[in-house]
Amino acid sequence: MTSVKPLHLVNSILPLHYDLQLELCPSKVNFKATEIIDFKPGTQGEGLLQRFELHSRDLVILSATLNDDIAVKVSYDKENQLALFNLDQPVDVLTMERIQLTLKYIGKIKTIKTREDETSGVFKTNFMNQETGLSDNFVVATHCQPSYARSIFPCVDEPSWKTTFQLSIKTLQKYEVVSNVGQLSSVADDNQDYKTVRFGVTPLMSTSVFGFVLGDLEHSTSQATMTHSSRRIPISVYSPMNIGDSIFCLDIVQKYLPLLEEYFKADYPLDKLDFVLLPFLTDMAMENFGMIFVQMNHLLLPPSMLADAKTREQVQQLVVHELVHQWMGNFISFESWEYLWFNEAFATWCACVLLEHTGDIPNYWTSSEYLQNQVENTMRTDAKIETLSISAISKKNTTSLTSQTHDFFDPHSYMKGIAILRSMQVCIGDELFRSALQEIFQEARFHAKPIKPIDIFVRMGVLLKSENIAHFFTSLCQTPGLPVVSVEIVKSESAITTRLTQHRLLTAKQKNLEDVPYHVPLLIQLPDGKIDQKNVLLTDRSTTLNYPIVVCNHDAQGFYRVSYESMECYDQINKEVALGKLSAIDLVKVFSDLSFFVEHSAKNIHMVGLYSLLKNLASNEMDLEKNKEYWAGLCEGLKILDLPKLKSLKYNCASSEILDFKAGILKPLANKINRMNFKNPDQYQLEVMSQLKTLKKN
Ligand SMILES: [Zn+2]
Known part of the structure; x- marks a missing residue:
């Protein structure tokens, strides 16, 4: 990978505005262009300008003039995709009223014929005219992200720099022509075959989201x-x-x-x-x-x-x-491709918030699509010792000059990013989170220049008067892996206390592991059904509460696992299940965390707990016809009984004499279900019935 110093740090002048005039006909392999760039003196404070550079790939610059009358010599550094501009004499840009470079150049139109051809710069595709049956219809479009604007016009092609743009295109009269903003004018040539379309001036934006399209479009x-x-x-x-x-x-x-x-x-x-x-x-x-x-x-x-x-x-x-x-x-926008994961995660998070709110995708955040398919899988990846932190992964994937966007898009960081945003939204509160975002959108400094994601959360912390917000975000981005919070409820004669302890969760024990405490959103559900407002975040290794709890990570909206490590925890959960007061998601989550522990780091208490939870669900006192919501949890719990790992654990268990899953759970459960009258069994009921059949055989 080549790493080059960003141009905005190299040049003593920086672009403010690009005016582009293109002449483009799809039957040709090249396009002609005139570009006028307005510059301002750079941040280096140097007044004298004799040379500067612009990104440029596969462009042939025919002429270059500064302020209409100063000739500029052009050479190329092809390896680094640069055009180098040299003046005979240095000029003092600090005393100039304007700094304007006019370029005439020729660029390439790439032909894209199959799905495998990578779209970049200006590219064309021909397709069938449905009336004539001939493949002479054309569409010409652009693809600038991440660094292909430089194949369309010489520019500072970096996400860290924003400018305005204005585009004119001369092309065939019959084509539709579209760009970032609306058209100002469309003027036909004298012979009527061609037209020149002029678009308005764009707001400040980065080169990667510039574009146009023209062709036979409906x-x-x-x-x-x-x-x-x-x-x-x-x-x-x-x-x-x-x-x-x-x-x-x-x-x-x-x-x-x-x-x-x-x-x-x-x-x-x-x-x-x-x-x-x-x-x-x-x-x-x-x-x-x-x-x-x-x-x-x-x-x-x-x-x-x-x-x-x-x-x-x-x-x-x-x-x-x-x-x-x-x-x-x-x-x-963001100042580096390093933050692509956040940009993408934010877009999906926000889309899902709105889609859930309107009811177009009801209960998205508690759906199995989100919790089981996305979060659960992401947590499993994160529990592997070799998985790096989000910031380590994204720094590793820095741009090489031939990168496509997918080269530095990391799906794991993206998924984890969505879960981080969701847990912050829940922990801070939907209304507060949103009102802080609204303030941030109003502040000019957030859109006048590209930012880092952390800037958003530092500002949010100031607005909402909580330093924890920025720390929370940083902790989840910079610390590899995810936490496991162990919960112990201790009853003594005089009091009931709950001890919470956090460690890094791993699939296997590691020696000399760096085990930095995370910022864990506790989301504790109390026995009265309310969410604990006193202890919201665990930032230390451990803490002791002088009251009992039902579950941590209520509705599984935080990115971590919970290990319940005293019998009182399971008694408490069973009590809530019997009353129908535990949420369906919470029961599923207790079992899916147990499933992970059984596979990787089971303690006796997990086996005893699993047994007691399933026994409670199988018992005649538990009315599964009335409490239909618990079938999903039951299903998740029975899956654990099918894990090969369980068998070896069962017999090592100190209290193995009581852990007869067949006699204690499967039999009574099957009998209970046989007595039920299913008219329209749902997906989970069907699955439980088939699980019982399989488990009975083993
Ligand atoms: Zn996107």
Whole structure:
């Protein structure tokens, strides 16, 4: 990997604004361009300018002039993708009224024919004209993320630098032309074959979300009525074909664009929003500012496919995720690709918060899709000694000059990031968390310059008067792995106390392990059903509460496991289950944590606890017809009995004489279920019945 010093630290002038005038015809392999860059003196404080550099890849610069009359010599450092600019005489930029570089150059149009071709810079795809049957329809589009803007125009192509842009494109009259902001004018040439489209000036943004598209595109258009800013924002979907099948996408934009503005209490930063569907697109979707590109097959959905609820949910998640980026990722942007995980995690977290709130994806955060498929798997990865912290992983994946976005996207950090954001939202409180975000969106320093994610949480901590917020975020990003909190309830004659102790959770014991305490959101449920407001966060190794608790990590919204290590804990949980007062999720979570301990680090108490929980569920006193919500937990618990590891543990257990799972649990449970009358058994009831059959055989 080549690492190069960022240009904003090398140059004594820095770009403020790019004016780009392109001439582009899809039948050609090159495009022609004029670029006018306005600069300001750089942060180095040097007045004299004789040489500077811009990122440039595969561009042939024909001429370069500073302030109309100073000739500039151009050479290239191809290895580092740079164009080098040299003046004969140094000029004092501090005394100049303007610093304006005019370039004339030629760039390449890449041809993309298959899914395997990586889309980057300016690329074209031809496709079939459905009327003539000839493959002479074209779409030309751009892909700048992470560092391909430099294949379109010489620039400072770094996420740490934001500028404004204005684009003009001359192309065939018949083509649709779309860019980040709306068109100012479209003027036909004298011979009527060509037209020149001029777009407005963009807000400050990074080069990676710049873009345009032109070609034989169909479109459908509507408006989003913004309640927060009292505006009507034009919204469109463009597609090379079958535009009628994209109507669901347009509906989602129409519904969620206003909701997001309302959520952040921050105006949508642009004058329009488009989705553009492309035949091929590396990374599936690209959130260009105001013009989101998505690979066609993800959003062209005939009614037969939309009949499937899961498909609809996936499309809603995708579209709203891309919309969130318009605020977080584009309007507020991050100074390094190191923070891609946070940008992506935030977009998904926020999309799911809204989708749950509207009821489009009900109970998302307590769904098995989220808790079992995502969080549980991420915790399992994190419990391996070789898994690094989020910040260590993202530093390792720094940009090489040939990186694509997926090269430094780490799915584990992304999933963990979503869980971190969710646990912070629950721990801080939905309303407070949101109001702090709203304040942050109002503050100019968060969008005038790229930021680091921690800046958000430091500011949130100041606004909400809690230093713990920033520490919490840092702890989860910089410390590898995840915690396990052990809970012991101790009864004495005079009092009941609960001792909580945390350690790093691992699949296997390690010598000389660095075991730094985490910031653990306790989310304690008390016997009266309320959530403990006194002890919210565990930051020390251990703490003792002078009262009993029912569970930690209520509804599994924190990213950690809980090990209940005294019989009183299980008695307490059983009592709540019998009363129907424990949440269904809590029971599932107790069993899924137990499952991990049985596989990796079981103590006697886990075996005894498991036995007592299942025995309670199997007993005749426990009415499973009335308390239907516990079948999911029962199912999770029975899964443990099928673990090969359990057999060896059972016989090592000190109190093995009482742990006869067959006689003590499976038999009474089967008898109880046989007496029940199932009209429409649900997924968990069916699964329990099949589990019982399998377990009886073993
Ligand atoms: Zn994204």
